[in-house]
Amino acid sequence: MNSIDIVKGSGVPVRGNDIDTDRIIPARFLKCVTFEGLGANAFADDIAGLAAQGKVHPFRDPAYKNGSILVSNQNFGCGSSREHAPQALKRWGIRAIIAESYSEIFFGNCVAIGVPCYKVSHEVADKILAWIEAHPSEELVTSTESRTLKMGDETIELTLADGPRGQFLDGSWHARSALMANADKVQELAAKLPYMQFLK
Amino acid sequence: MGKSLYQKIFESHTVAKLPSGQYQLFIGLHLCHEVTSPQAFAQLREEGQKVLFPERTFATVDHIIPTTFPERNRPLKDGISEEMFSHIENNTKNNGIKFFGPATAEQGVIHIVGPEEGVTQPGMTIACGDSHTATHGAFGAIAFGIGTSQVADVLATQTLAMSPLKTRRIKFTGKLKPGVTAKDVALAYIAKLGVNGGVGYAYEFAGPVIEEMGMEGRMTVCNMAIEGGARVGYCNPDEKTFEYLKGRPYAPKADKWDEAVAYWKSVATDADAQFDDEVEINCDNLEPMVTWGITPAQAIPLNGNMPKIDEFEGSEKKVISEAYEYMGWEEGSKMIGRPIDIAFVGSCTNGRLSDLQAAAEIIKGHKVAPTVKMWVVPGSMKIKVEAEALGLDKIFKEAGAEWREAGCSLCLAMNPDKLKGRQVSASSSNRNFKGRQGSPTGRTILMSPAMVAAAAIEGCVTDVRKYIK
Numbered sequence A: 001m002n003s004i005d006i007v008k009g010s011g012v013p014v015r016g017n018d019i020d021t022d023r024i025i026p027a028r029f030l031k032c033v034t035f036e037g038l039g040a041n042a043f044a045d046d047i048a049g050l051a052a053q054g055k056v057h058p059f060r061d062p063a064y065k066n067g068s069i070l071v072s073n074q075n076f077g078c079g080s081s082r083e084h085a086p087q088a089l090k091r092w093g094i095r096a097i098i099a100e101s102y103s104e105i106f107f108g109n110c111v112a113i114g115v116p117c118y119k120v121s122h123e124v125a126d127k128i129l130a131w132i133e134a135h136p137s138e139e140l141v142t143s144t145e146s147r148t149l150k151m152g153d154e155t156i157e158l159t160l161a162d163g164p165r166g167q168f169l170d171g172s173w174h175a176r177s178a179l180m181a182n183a184d185k186v187q188e189l190a191a192k193l194p195y196m197q198f199l200k
Numbered sequence B: 001m002g003k004s005l006y007q008k009i010f011e012s013h014t015v016a017k018l019p020s021g022q023y024q025l026f027i028g029l030h031l032c033h034e035v036t037s038p039q040a041f042a043q044l045r046e047e048g049q050k051v052l053f054p055e056r057t058f059a060t061v062d063h064i065i066p067t068t069f070p071e072r073n074r075p076l077k078d079g080i081s082e083e084m085f086s087h088i089e090n091n092t093k094n095n096g097i098k099f100f101g102p103a104t105a106e107q108g109v110i111h112i113v114g115p116e117e118g119v120t121q122p123g124m125t126i127a128c129g130d131s132h133t134a135t136h137g138a139f140g141a142i143a144f145g146i147g148t149s150q151v152a153d154v155l156a157t158q159t160l161a162m163s164p165l166k167t168r169r170i171k172f173t174g175k176l177k178p179g180v181t182a183k184d185v186a187l188a189y190i191a192k193l194g195v196n197g198g199v200g201y202a203y204e205f206a207g208p209v210i211e212e213m214g215m216e217g218r219m220t221v222c223n224m225a226i227e228g229g230a231r232v233g234y235c236n237p238d239e240k241t242f243e244y245l246k247g248r249p250y251a252p253k254a255d256k257w258d259e260a261v262a263y264w265k266s267v268a269t270d271a272d273a274q275f276d277d278e279v280e281i282n283c284d285n286l287e288p289m290v291t292w293g294i295t296p297a298q299a300i301p302l303n304g305n306m307p308k309i310d311e312f313e314g315s316e317k318k319v320i321s322e323a324y325e326y327m328g329w330e331e332g333s334k335m336i337g338r339p340i341d342i343a344f345v346g347s348c349t350n351g352r353l354s355d356l357q358a359a360a361e362i363i364k365g366h367k368v369a370p371t372v373k374m375w376v377v378p379g380s381m382k383i384k385v386e387a388e389a390l391g392l393d394k395i396f397k398e399a400g401a402e403w404r405e406a407g408c409s410l411c412l413a414m415n416p417d418k419l420k421g422r423q424v425s426a427s428s429s430n431r432n433f434k435g436r437q438g439s440p441t442g443r444t445i446l447m448s449p450a451m452v453a454a455a456a457i458e459g460c461v462t463d464v465r466k467y468i469k
């Protein structure tokens, strides 16, 4: 599989803590047998909720229409294990995420579909959010190789653990190829597990 | 130095260290439902791969299935639901996977069916494309939710790429008072440690309160681990675990039983095991708990006051204000006495026989308030049969509640059971997220099944202890 390093594109500021998967993609849109078309419904309820108050959600705001780097605050993607949430973001056009922290399953699902999730401190998150709001159409550049964000003239350090960073760079984020390589060892281990004989 | 159950099972299931630094973990049991699996089966078909160990995967249909007739008759009226239903039927049939479907009266919520059929056993690694998979940890297994790409990984290789978690033992000491249940224990630890307190951890639930608890209660406690951020939660296996499994359709038969029990005992945490963190929660003064906000951690003792926004700072303050804005309550006020519209007993958290019994005991001889609709939804078709044999259906119907067919129902409303508008539900499920129960503005108050029954009688949040006979 391909290596994932540089992501270039404008930002999408989605402010708030604990933005859960039910908000990223409301449960009623999980009724599907393919992931295609999920992008159009990303944040559907938040969008409708804000529209009712005469406000516009960044995912509907024409200013961020072509954005590919989503920025948020703490515990982004908490809630359900559904891969529909990162899939919806990816199909909307998101290619990288920067937030203060993530739910683990969401982070893992993003790795599995090739979307790097970087961490920054609260202050830095707020700074990036404010910058994007002031420069909605300007390009940002993230790099898994150097773990940095280029924002205007500034280079900001991003946190990405060595494990997932390596996976993005060497292509093993697509886990299956590495798993398939050990087929013999899998059979060997299975033969040793006592409970393999318990099931009828 | 001794080891924890988590460490033992992780080690014995490690196939290899991967170039990424993660470990390749063998998955002893894989469970599937209709929402997160069709895309995974499609991936396998596209890549021309086969299911490697079809006999280690079991499936059911739970999220989309209607809980009333004639809506439940095939083909389902909702086209996409019918499509999902037939996908799981065909995918399991074509790959030689056992499907616990309605036709054989084995259907139910996946996390209820696994233990009920005895496929969930101690000492296993268990994965399912569903975040409440930790439920199975109650048996002394490492059980966790996975995403759809990982479902495809398990189908094709029976393994997953995983990183080991840190371990935290939560010791529940003291004794639960009457009217205080496993659900209250769950809401209490989440409230104490926060919605992301468990990120990066496997939780071991231990102490006298867990030892006293039956298997169904332990499942409730483990079920909600993810609501506290912990992907894995488990209890050590003991005599209660073995007793529960004995005689289940897929449990080890007599000739293998002693060998099985010996293995199960061997995986329990050693007396001198070390944990990365230890927490003690004394339950002597625990009260029935209710949530007031939009995360399961926003829970208070029944007679407590909701927090004041000013008690918080920065980002936390924002979350609290957002919860008040959505729920529409006055800050610092009480939950007791708040009117409800729907009372829901069911879900993989509290849809088992003992949960239905607890609710029936409270409602027996009373009527559901005229302003309330009460839905009682058994977690599986087998539970429904058992409950009817005990006459629970009659108790509920006489009280004016609806007695339904098995499924996820109102827990997340991907089926016809939904809140309308700003309705408030008293719910025995596990999530009170915004819009969770099918209406983008609907409101959920989480509580134990007995508390739901009491709320149904009075039409508002109330103290179940008044009704304990």
Ligand code: SF4
Residues within 6 Å of the ligand: B062, B063, B109, B110, B111, B130, B132, B347, B348, B349, B407, B408, B411, B412, B429, B430
């Ligand atoms: S009952 Fe609710 S939490 Fe459990 S599997 Fe169904 S939808 Fe998920």
